[in-house]
Amino acid sequence: MSLPFNVAAHLSTSLRAAADQAGLAGRGFDPEVRVADPAHGDFQANGALAFAKREKLNPRALAQQVVDQLGALQASFDITLAGPGFINFRLKPAALLAWLQTHASEDQLRAGASAAHAGQTWVVDYSSPNTAKQMHVGHLRSAVIGEAICRLLAFTGAKVIRDNHLGDWGTQFGKLIYGYKRWVDEAALLSEPIEELERVYKLGHAATPDDSPELEEARRELVKLQSGDPQNVALWKKFSDVSLAAFQQIYDRLGIVFDHNLGESFYNDKVERIYRELAETGLAEVSEGALVVFHPEHPRYAKQPFLIRKADGASNYASTDLATALYRVEHFAADGIVVVTDFRQGDHFEQLFLTAKKWFAAKGYRVPELHHVTFGAVTGEDGKALKTRDGGVIKLKALLDEAEERAYALVSAKSPDLPEAERREIARAVGVGSVQYADLAQNRSSNYVFAWDKMLALDGNTAPYLLYAVTRVRSIFRKADLDPAAPPTTGASAPESAQELTLARKLVQFADAIQVAGTQLRPHFLCLYLFELAGAYSAFYAADKVIVDDPSVRARRLLLCHRTLLTLETGLRLLGLRTLERM
Incomplete structure (x- = not known):
């Protein structure tokens, strides 16, 4: 009765074989399997309708022909027909238990998901700031979305090459060298190098208006650079080195490590x-x-x-x-190239x-x-571009600093008894994670509103809500003095209560969320799934006590807790977030 990781893909393969057995071989029958409305089942195949219309057949009769060939699936699914030919599949409790027992670790989940891009090499080009300039809020989305896509592709079997295509060439370097040679502050360059480079560039730009002798001098500096002048090339390399070091401080906070910085x-x-x-x-x-x-x-x-x-x-x-x-x-x-802008x-x-x-x-x-x-763009709550109070561009470092400080205030108010070092560690994960998740949870094609109160809320589709869900599961194992990595689940019986069944069904759908997010390169599908999974766990947690006397019931509920923890932590890591033991 053991089922593969991706149940929807398994059903698609079975339905195509059944269609061939029903005499439809070679006629292009597409099962169109998708996650169903829970009222109808776990998965639904809609392909009979389109196929029947094209072939001028009765769709319900056609669907029945296909269902008649699905005898091998009867052990795992309740199969029903609805309407003009929808085929609904509901996993039986024993099949749910078998799936949960089979997919017991992140390595096993990854092995199941790896077929999508196995053997392929994908290059992902993202972030791509300009050297000698600070990263600002406009660089946030490319970095966060690009990293999540890298992790999704790697999880689904691809060899992923992360390439930071830096803006490290062009006419602006003539003005930068012109300004550097005249106004650089060596002490500032040591303490805040990229801020100092930005300052001297602004001075160089202001000092070289159109049609001025100074602009001609800046152009000569650029020509010297392009011609390989040793002094200007050495300066350009210095600009690149200090810029990369400054960028990496931001990337470290976002959990990003590039394989290449080919500008x-x-x-x-x-x-x-x-x-x-x-x-x-x-x-x-x-x-x-x-x-x-x-x-x-x-x-x-x-x-x-x-x-x-x-x-x-x-x-x-x-x-x-x-x-x-x-x-x-x-x-x-490269078998695939993704450019994120x-x-x-x-x-x-x-x-x-x-x-x-x-x-x-x-x-x-x-x-x-x-x-x-x-x-799309990141906007303030007024719908306009996100700016500082004095109208300037918000630096990404300052944004992440503020996120951590706001998270620290919330953690300190909620858990004042925790040691300060632990509160700071929690604040780092929650603050930066909230910024990342608020971005990823939106359909990337849309603009999104940057609102501190919403992204740091402990309810709704937010990072704090999901991170707290993780710590709540962990608290069950901690209070019971059990190892969350290896809970005693031997002898677990199949899920029975409504909440157990709902949670088990949602866990099985993790594969579908990964497939959709990875295929469409849209991480928000995974975010929505994790939010729904956390909600299903919350309902289960409220209704069904985990540590009970009956050993088979206790084992199955610990199994559900462990698989929820595994799936939440795996999913959040795929999005680039760090998870916590407690908060």
């Missing part, structure tokens, strides 16, 4: 090949002195050129981004991916899956 500068010597091959394949043409690509089959880009090389011969984002895509295919052998870059990446796919196909290169993962 725009890395691809400078690789763009000539792009121009040559796009011309050779007939994809690029010269228009008004510039090298461009048109996509005549596309309604928007038939007459809107994709600029590959400027008329003055200079490269741009398009040329370096194409070089980046090629490098990832050739050097990393805000929605305003949508047109650029749509044209980029159209161009790359045609170019790779024409040259016989590997053509990977290409995904531009976009996201």
